[in-house]
Amino acid sequence: MTQRLQHSFFEQIVSTIQNKNLSQIPRLQKIVINRGIGDGNTQIIDSSLQEFQQITGQKALIRYSKKSIAGFNLQKKTPVGVSVTLRRNFMYDFLDRLINLALPRIRDFKGLPLYSFDGCGNYNLGLDEQLMFPEIHYxxxxxxxxxxIAIVTTAKTDYEALTLLKAFGMPFQKFFTKSTTLKK
Structure with a gap:
């Protein structure tokens, strides 16, 4: 079953770009969602796993520390976070719910900042709480x-990625500053 954003991508976005080869059109590759857990509390890790499964519809993985760091009282192979990688239908479904349900529920939301592009066509954003998703109850x-949340695209530049995400309906801020100018 194709998702609504995936269908609109192939029907509207790809059909409007006639001058490029089909393989040159920027696409979404994956969406990676992760959460760092300060201490290795098993209750918080289990609840984070359950929340990520409710939000994404896919099982999340526990991430472990790779080496010991004495300054942080961190031992090797201690659980430090939870992560999930979304592709294909799960990715489009999550992006649709993020754009249309979760982001409008943020208090005093003025749009996503433009400075969160990484220079290679990928967009990163951080959310303060999980309560904005309707699947999570207080x-x-x-x-x-x-x-x-890291949205990974096949775009070569930030401007191409911005155009792609705007076509999907991502609500970006309306104003530009000197630090948010994007190169074409």
């Missing part, structure tokens, strides 16, 4: 935690 959470 009385069922252990702790309010944020998450990082």
């Amino acid at each position: 009385d069922q959470i252990q702790q309010i935690c944020g998450m990082d």
